Amino acid sequence: MIMSMSWFKRFCAVNIPLVATALLTLSLLSILLLVISKGMTHFSVKPIYQVSHSSFASPVLGMVQNYGAKETDIFWFDPIAKELQSSRMALSEQQITLHQQTFVIKTRTGKLLFAQGLMLDDAPFSKEAWQRLLDENNAFTKQIEQLNSKIYPLELRFAQYSERNIPLSAPVFARLQAELETLHEQKRHLQKKQQQNRTVIQFSDGATADFPVSKIALIWQPNAMSFGEKMWFSMGEFWRFITSDHQAVSGSAGIFPALFGTVLMVFLMTVFVMPIGVLTAIYLHEYAPDNHFVSGIRVIIINLAGIPSIVYGVFGLGLFIMGLGTQIDQIFYAQNLPSPTFGTPGILWASITMALLTLPTVIVATEEGLQQVPQTLRNGALALGATKYEAIRFNVLPMASPNILTGAILSIARAASEVAPLLLVGAVIYAPTLPVDDIFPYLHLERQFMHLGVLIFDSVFHSANTFDSQSMMFAICLLLIIVVLSLNVLAAILRAKLRRRYERYS
Amino acid sequence: MVKLFKSTKPALKKLTAEDISVEISDLSVYFGKKSVLRDISMVIPKHRITSFIGQSGCGKTTLISSMNRMNDLNKNHRCTGSITIDGQNIHSKKINVAKLRTQVGMVFQAPNPFPMSIYDNVAFGLRLQKQIPRRQLDEAVERALKNAVLWDEVKDQLFASASILSGGQQQRLMIARALALKPKILLLDEPTSALDPLATLHIEELMQTLKKNTTIVMITHNMQQAARLSDYTAFFHQGELVEYADSDKLFTQPKHKQTEDYITGRYG
Ligand SMILES: Nc1ncnc2c1ncn2[C@@H]1O[C@H](COP(=O)(O)OP(=O)(O)OP(=O)(O)O)[C@@H](O)[C@H]1O
Ligand SMILES: [Mg+2]
Numbered sequence: 001m002i003m004s005m006s007w008f009k010r011f012c013a014v015n016i017p018l019v020a021t022a023l024l025t026l027s028l029l030s031i032l033l034l035v036i037s038k039g040m041t042h043f044s045v046k047p048i049y050q051v052s053h054s055s056f057a058s059p060v061l062g063m064v065q066n067y068g069a070k071e072t073d074i075f076w077f078d079p080i081a082k083e084l085q086s087s088r089m090a091l092s093e094q095q096i097t098l099h100q101q102t103f104v105i106k107t108r109t110g111k112l113l114f115a116q117g118l119m120l121d122d123a124p125f126s127k128e129a130w131q132r133l134l135d136e137n138n139a140f141t142k143q144i145e146q147l148n149s150k151i152y153p154l155e156l157r158f159a160q161y162s163e164r165n166i167p168l169s170a171p172v173f174a175r176l177q178a179e180l181e182t183l184h185e186q187k188r189h190l191q192k193k194q195q196q197n198r199t200v201i202q203f204s205d206g207a208t209a210d211f212p213v214s215k216i217a218l219i220w221q222p223n224a225m226s227f228g229e230k231m232w233f234s235m236g237e238f239w240r241f242i243t244s245d246h247q248a249v250s251g252s253a254g255i256f257p258a259l260f261g262t263v264l265m266v267f268l269m270t271v272f273v274m275p276i277g278v279l280t281a282i283y284l285h286e287y288a289p290d291n292h293f294v295s296g297i298r299v300i301i302i303n304l305a306g307i308p309s310i311v312y313g314v315f316g317l318g319l320f321i322m323g324l325g326t327q328i329d330q331i332f333y334a335q336n337l338p339s340p341t342f343g344t345p346g347i348l349w350a351s352i353t354m355a356l357l358t359l360p361t362v363i364v365a366t367e368e369g370l371q372q373v374p375q376t377l378r379n380g381a382l383a384l385g386a387t388k389y390e391a392i393r394f395n396v397l398p399m400a401s402p403n404i405l406t407g408a409i410l411s412i413a414r415a416a417s418e419v420a421p422l423l424l425v426g427a428v429i430y431a432p433t434l435p436v437d438d439i440f441p442y443l444h445l446e447r448q449f450m451h452l453g454v455l456i457f458d459s460v461f462h463s464a465n466t467f468d469s470q471s472m473m474f475a476i477c478l479l480l481i482i483v484v485l486s487l488n489v490l491a492a493i494l495r496a497k498l499r500r501r502y503e504r505y506s
Numbered sequence: 507m508v509k510l511f512k513s514t515k516p517a518l519k520k521l522t523a524e525d526i527s528v529e530i531s532d533l534s535v536y537f538g539k540k541s542v543l544r545d546i547s548m549v550i551p552k553h554r555i556t557s558f559i560g561q562s563g564c565g566k567t568t569l570i571s572s573m574n575r576m577n578d579l580n581k582n583h584r585c586t587g588s589i590t591i592d593g594q595n596i597h598s599k600k601i602n603v604a605k606l607r608t609q610v611g612m613v614f615q616a617p618n619p620f621p622m623s624i625y626d627n628v629a630f631g632l633r634l635q636k637q638i639p640r641r642q643l644d645e646a647v648e649r650a651l652k653n654a655v656l657w658d659e660v661k662d663q664l665f666a667s668a669s670i671l672s673g674g675q676q677q678r679l680m681i682a683r684a685l686a687l688k689p690k691i692l693l694l695d696e697p698t699s700a701l702d703p704l705a706t707l708h709i710e711e712l713m714q715t716l717k718k719n720t721t722i723v724m725i726t727h728n729m730q731q732a733a734r735l736s737d738y739t740a741f742f743h744q745g746e747l748v749e750y751a752d753s754d755k756l757f758t759q760p761k762h763k764q765t766e767d768y769i770t771g772r773y774g
Contacts, residue, residue: 290581376618380680383576384631384687385608394630399621501667502621 032481039478042471043237045222045230048102048114050204051076052095055087058205061102061114067091077114079203084112098223105201105211106218117202118219130219133197137213140194147187154180241475255476257434261347261427261449262416262483264435268351268445269358269415270408276355277362277411278397278404284363285370286392305360313421316353321345321425341446347435348445350426354418358411365410369403370396399502405495409488416484419453427451429458452480515737518549518751523593527552527691527721528573533587535568537580542568543745545587550691555713555722557732557753560742561768566725567615569742570693573723574610575603591691608635611689615696615725617676619668624651624660627668627679631687646686653716654682655708673700681709685716692716694724698731710735729769733757741765 051074052059062076072091075084103125105113118125120133154176161173197213220233244254280301288294325343333341342348373396381391397404419427428448435447459473516525528550535543543565550556558566571577572589575596589596596606608631620627628647632638638646647664651657656678660671671679677700684692694713698706713722713735726732732739733753740750741764749756749765760766 374618376614376616377620379576379579380614380618380620380683381630382579382604383574383607383612383614384634384683385604386630386634387604390634395620 035474035477035481038471038474040234040475042468042475043234043241045220045225045233047098047222048104049074050097050099050102051091053089053091055089061116061204064091064096067096077112077204079205079207082113082209100221100224102221102223103201104220104222105216107215108217109215110217113201114204115201116204116206119200119202121198122200125219133199133213137194137197140190141214144187144190144194147183147190151180151183151187154183242479255450255452255455255479257431258450258452258455258476259479259483260434260436261431262452262480265347265351265354265422265427265449265451266412266416266487268347269354270412272352272355273358273362273411274404274408277359277407278366280359281363281366281370282392282397285367286388286396301360301363305364309357309418310420310424312353312357313424316349316356316421316425317345320349320352325349344446345424345426345428345448346446347426347449350422350449353421353425354415357418357421358414361410361414362404362407365407366400366404369400369406372403373399398498402495402498402502405491405498409491409495412487412491413484416480416487417453419451419457422451422454423457427454429454452476452483456480515554515752518551518738521549521551525552526550527591528723529590530569530572531588531590533569533572533585533589535565535572535577535583535585538582541745543572546747547587548740548747548750550721550723551738552721553717553719554737555717555724555735557736557739558723558725558742559727559729559732559739559768560748561744562727564742565745566742567695570612570695570723570725573691573693574607574612576607576612578603608687609689610691610693611684611687612693613677613680613684613695613697615699617673617680617700619671619676619679622668623665624668624671624679625664628682628686630683635687650682650686651679653685653712654678655705655712656682674702674705677701678705678709681712689720691721691723694722696725696727699727706731729757729771741768743768 046063048061049064050059051062051064056076060076060078062074065073065075070090071088073086073088074091075086077083078085099116101117103113103115103118105115105118107113120126120129123129158176158180161176194214195212199211199213199216200208201211202208225233241254242259243256245256284294284298321343325340325346328342329337329340377395377399378391381395382388386394426448428450431448431450433444433447435444435449436442437444456473456476459469459476526549530549531547533543533546534541546569558569560566568577572585573591573596577583577585585597591606591610594601620630622630625647628650629643632643632646648657651660656675659675660666660679663670668676668679677697681694681697698709701709710731713724716722724732724736736753738751739753739756741748741756741760741762743764749760749762751761756765757769760769766772
């Protein structure tokens with residue numbers, strides 16, 4: 001007993017740091033693994049089963065979750081309501097069958113339809129025929145868009161003429177109207193032809209329905225896919241997930257606006273925080289006198305990092321939005337009042353609030369870097385006739401740059417993962433427009449934006465009933481991790497390069 | 507070599523205003539409460555080599571740093587008395603300190619290469635002054651490196667980082683860096699302490715050439731060097747100027763006991 005005790009003690013004395021490190025690594029890895037595996041299922045191809053149950057009038061098609069447990073979740077397509085429903089019921093093996101011939105149809109609005117059969121122009125479904133129909137449809141869409149680009153300027157002129165009260169009988173006006181009419185006629189014709197490309201969907205209860213090709217985004221047959229096809233399809237799903245628009249009505253749409261909003265917010269935050277943080281640190285370390293007041297300020301800055309982030313959110317709301325934004329509106333955007341322009345949450349205020357939140361990090365990291373630059377190096381520059389500013393600019397700052405980048409990395413990581421303050425100052429669950437578009441001035445800093453963290457938040461609390469909301473939550477987590485990680489890796493590579501350049505001098 | 511110039515060398519007392527480069531009068535320097543230099547009065551003759559010798563910690567570096575006001579960087583620093591360079595008091599408000607330092611070049615006791623290429627190190631001072639065409643800058647850098655006897659060793663790696671150089675090479679790089687600005691006065695703090703005899707010889711030859719149009723002040727712990735190279739030598743002891751004379755005289759017939767003890771190696 002005593003022997004084993006001393007052995008245990010010795011083990012602890014030597015290995016506690018090791019064990020702690022191992023535990024930490026393990027927990028980190030398990031978090032990552034959980035997020036990755038759960039997140040990836042969002043893009044996997046799920047089989048569609050035929051389920052018979054007394055509560056269904058006829059067998060339905062659906063996705064099955066937790067099969068084998070006492071209660072099985074099924075997400076089934078209701079052929080009458082033409083919508084996905086979720087139910088929880090006990091199912092036996094006999095009640096579930098898997099048919100090769102099952103179609104999943106994704107509409108352009110992100111809705112899913114499960115079908116037993118599919119006819120394309122009176123012929124059974126084949127990939128080639130579907131591709132042909134899709135190409136044709138895209139060609140129509142393109143032609144219509146071309147027509148639109150002719151129609152819109154004309155309509156604008158039309159509206160301008162009527163505004164100036166030019167009589168309808170004027171020859172210019174008449175010609176314009178005729179031109180517009182023919183264009184509209186062409187457009188109607190094209191649209192009609194586009195609608196003629198139809199599919200016939202057969203639902204599980206045997207009923208059929210006509211469905212125009214133009215409304216379909218994607219068709220796949222999950223039960224008939226080979227492993228390679230499934231992989232390819234998953235990659236496509238992932239690509240669509242990060243590049244396509246978010247539709248508030250459906251859970252399975254893309255999250256591009258949120259990805260874009262997150263990256264843009266972090267970018268703007270960096271643009272705001274880095275110059276201010278670095279300049280403040282330079283002032284504190286190089287120029288400020290060495291007295292109690294300055295050391296007091298330093299203590300305050302370090303402690304600012306400990307303030308809960310939600311407090312920053314409230315602060316941003318109060319000072320920037322209600323204070324500054326309202327003032328800006330009254331001075332520059334008076335014509336829009338009472339509807340506010342800057343006096344409302346938006347990406348500008350969000351990124352400034354986050355910049356404020358991460359400012360201490362940057363200042364502390366930069367000061368650390370400045371401290372590491374040897375005094376002899378500054379003296380060398382000064383002895384060659386450099387002013388203090390020149391010595392800092394050409395000698396001190398380059399050597400402190402690895403630390404400055406460390407500050408940037410830390411602040412980016414913090415800003416990308418905060419959610420609470422963003423909810424107060426500009427992040428929303430659904431924003432109809434991106435903060436960047438092709439309308440002058442291209443960057444609309446007053447607009448609200450979507451954010452990955454906010455979407456996660458939202459999917460936890462609000463849309464837990466759709467079949468893929470949970471996997472979507474993990475998928476967004478995965479994406480958030482990827483974004484933060486890749487930003488960090490980028491900065492770390494840059495920092496390593498700079499370090500190698502300067503390490504021999506300090 | 508010294509012999510060559512000997513005939514034209516006036517005694518310190520007989521220098522005319524024209525022959526004086528730096529005039530120090532009643533200079534006392536304090537770092538905080540500590541008095542480092544006390545009532546130093548001396549003249550540095552123009553276009554000559556003047557050596558400062560003395561025990562470690564006696565204030566030699568402090569004195570030459572006063573001449574380009576590098577001491578100002580120390581927040582505890584305080585000084586009384588005056589230093590006049592070419593008739594101008596360098597403590598006057600009108601003086602642009604950065605400009606003063608380009609004219610009074612300094613090579614520090616320990617090499618402090620900048621974290622940049624060899625070329626950029628030498629070009630640093632010139633680039634701060636004004637826009638110089640690339641060709642001219644190349645020439646200036648080459649000339650400075652050749653003068654500092656470093657050119658042959660680095661001509662193939664001008665754009666390599668200066669940190670790859672050896673200690674002795676770095677010391678010569680520091681000399682080249684100061685020379686590039688063509689200062690009127692050059693302050694050298696133990697410039698050959700890390701050099702082998704051959705490189706030392708080269709640097710000494712360089713100083714002989716430079717003194718045609720540059721005033722050189724050199725700190726050295728090498729008595730032979732001071733004797734053979736410098737025109738005048740000043741001996742300091744614990745912050746005071748003990749003896750200052752023609753090198754030949756100081757090393758052959760020192761007036762003070764302390765000087766004699768020091769140069770004969772009885773202490774220090
Ligand atoms: N920045 C400083 N702050 C306080 N004291 C200083 C400072 N620099 C030098 N001293 C003091 O001033 C005195 C003279 O120093 P200095 O560097 O001028 O000596 P030195 O003659 O150059 O010595 P060495 O031959 O060893 O280089 C020393 O006692 C030193 O401790
Ligand atoms: Mg010294």
